[in-house]
Amino acid sequence: MSQEALAQRKAALRFLEAEDQRLVRDLAELVAIPSVSTDGAHAQEIEACAAKVAEQMRRAGLEHVEILRPAGAYPYVYGDWLHAPGQPTLLLYSHYDVQPTNYLEQWESNPWQLTERNGRLYGRGAADDKGAIIIQLASLEAWVKTVGRLPVNIKMLVEGEEEVGSRNLLGFLREHRERLQADVLVVTDTENLDPEIPCLTTSLRGIITLKVEVRGLERPLHSGMAGGLAPDAALALNAILARLCWAGKRRIPVPGFYEGVKRLSGKELKALRRLKVSLNKLRQDLTLLPGVKFAHLTGVHPYEQTWRLPAVTVIAQEASSLRQASNQVLPYATALVSVRIVPEQEPKRVIRALTKELTSRAPWGVQVQVTTVGEPVKWWYIEPKGAAFEAALRALQAGYGKEPLTIGCGGSIGFVGPLCEMFGGIPALLLGIEDPQSAAHSPNESLNRTIFRNLARSLVHLYAELAQPSS
The missing domain is CATH 3.40.630.10 (Zn peptidases)
Incomplete structure (x- = not known):
């Protein structure tokens, strides 16, 4: 110079x-x-x-x-x-x-x-x-x-x-x-x-947003008269969303969800291992409450989890508001699921895998519809x-x-x-x-x-x- x-x-x-x-x-x-x-x-x-x-x-x-x-x-x-x-x-x-x-x-x-x-x-x-x-x-x-x-x-x-x-x-x-x-x-x-x-x-990472809608009744019903007999859309929705939970598992239990995920090269794995992570500091940064555990998959570096592995997050859920809550069996419930995708994953295949999992085996036979909100981001x-x-x-x-x-x-x-x-x-x-x-x-x-x-x-x-x- x-x-x-x-x-x-x-x-x-x-x-x-x-x-x-x-x-x-x-x-x-x-x-x-x-x-x-x-x-x-x-x-x-x-x-x-x-x-x-x-x-x-x-x-x-x-x-x-x-x-x-x-x-x-x-x-x-x-x-x-x-x-x-x-x-x-x-x-x-x-x-x-x-x-x-x-x-x-x-x-x-x-x-x-x-x-x-x-x-x-x-x-x-x-x-x-x-x-x-x-x-x-x-x-x-x-x-x-x-x-x-x-x-x-x-x-x-x-x-x-x-x-x-x-x-x-x-x-x-x-x-x-x-x-x-x-x-x-x-x-x-x-x-x-x-x-x-x-x-x-x-x-x-890329992002896909899915809307999951569950319907079981034409209208709300008195929970005293129909509770335990009529299907509860809110319970059904949560049972369906629970299929995305990986607690205690090595991966999100959805067949085909990891298809195409690009494996880290040896060079990338070495670079990751050089990044020192203080789990106590990470707990602080993520504001985890006492006794709450990390959600990331076992045996996976925290940065690999957030940078190079897909993830699902329920970002909104609605059946009835606390302010308007009444003793009713709710007829329908909706959730928004945010899906983070990673290199080499094909958005259409991820959507197909999640839709198949979330719409099959519906509790009590409730109607389940999964739609994509907006365009996927690659x-x-x-x-x-x-x-x-x-x-x-x-x-x-x-x-x-x-x-x-x-x-x-x-x-x-x-x-x-x-x-x-x-x-x-x-x-x-x-x-x-x-x-x-x-x-x-x-x-x-x-x-x-x-x-x-x-x-x-x-x-x-x-x-x-x-x-x-x-x-």
């Missing part, structure tokens, strides 16, 4: 340090807007947040900033900086929409007011994913305001529908393919295993090879001062695979912003201050590392 290049990096890093408190205020501006996308009741706030992101993009030095409003979709915010001829183009992705603030009584501070305590920034969206917006913009502004230019070309897209499955994103990407075409995708919406250790994610996996991954690992090492890890992620980011394929198989760099204490989607969501600083530093280095040497 030349002395000039080194001096430029140092200037950009000094900018981040000097602007640290202002960047926290920028994040507070975003957190203050309840841009909840999941309930359809915050359209004005969604618009306000998109406008604020556009304002912050312009302030950071991005050009051609525009709020794009496809029909039937929440707004996308786009900006770019395209003045590095001969250099690669990076597409930076983040999202400004957030989850609702359920269980308000468990929040220790106002979820819509960014609050700093014990080295963390608390507020809904602080980690998922408004912090990423500020970190990306900070890294860009650091170059533009000190050096006057970026080492690479940048396109930045901020979505407003990630928390509802990015339902319009692929269509949007196809419509604006030429405008968004890039050489490298950078996503800052995954996790680090520890705030001090940077992580590069190379696999994501898993993603990539070998961390090539110049982009090497540059990312060097950048993370420089930004954190610690050797980075390549890890998997149990969550889903459905557009990553299709977008990379659409743009000719470009590499995707998934950089961690969360950590085990972040509590994304939960009360007291927070962003670690160390990550807030070091991820921005890493991006400053990444742009320089990805730049081609001038001839």
Whole structure:
């Protein structure tokens, strides 16, 4: 690296340090807007947040900033900086929409007011994913305001529908393919295993949502007159769902459920074994109550369980509400089952296996219907090879001062695979912003201050590392 290049990096890093408190205020501006996308009741706030992101993009030095409003979709915010001829183009992705603030009584501070305590920034969206917006913009502004230019070309897209499955994103990407075409995708919406250790994610689980409906009667019946004689739909539903329980077993007892699961290579198994896991800390991170055991399969590393094995979770169940409960035999009951799928699993086969298991041998012959909710999201996996991954690992090492890890992620980011394929198989760099204490989607969501600083530093280095040497 030349002395000039080194001096430029140092200037950009000094900018981040000097602007640290202002960047926290920028994040507070975003957190203050309840841009909840999941309930359809915050359209004005969604618009306000998109406008604020556009304002912050312009302030950071991005050009051609525009709020794009496809029909039937929440707004996308786009900006770019395209003045590095001969250099690669990076597409930076983040999202400004957030989850609702359920269980308000468990929040220790106002979820819509960014609050700093014990080295963390608390507020809904602080980690998922408004912090990423500020970190990306900070890294860009650091170059533009000190050096006057970026080492690479940048396109930045901020979505407003990630928390509802990015339902319009692929269509949007196809419509604006030429405008968004890039050489490298950078996503800052995954996790680090520890705030001090940077992580590069190379696999994501996919997701399928199934609705299970049970019907046994035409109407509710008096439980005194019919209880014990008429079939109880709620009991029947729970008996059916119990077939998914693997307590005491080596796997989920559904024939065909594991078909296609990609086995870990010897290299991957070795890498997993090098990841030290404190079960006591893991219990804390997962908030297990005293006496409660881990649910993961026996003989399986916890990270293998969450990164590379499929899972089922009952995410909702309804028969009657506690408020409206009455002494009745209930005629119908419904559940939503979230299924996480892993590399090489075929969604249609998983759906077929689960449907067959859940609809057969119905208690008392009740009617059972299983339907897919929305489109399945496919898993993603990539070998961390090539110049982009090497540059990312060097950048993370420089930004954190610690050797980075390549890890998997149990969550889903459905557009990553299709977008990379659409743009000719470009590499995707998934950089961690969360950590085990972040509590994304939960009360007291927070962003670690160390990550807030070091991820921005890493991006400053990444742009320089990805730049081609001038001839």
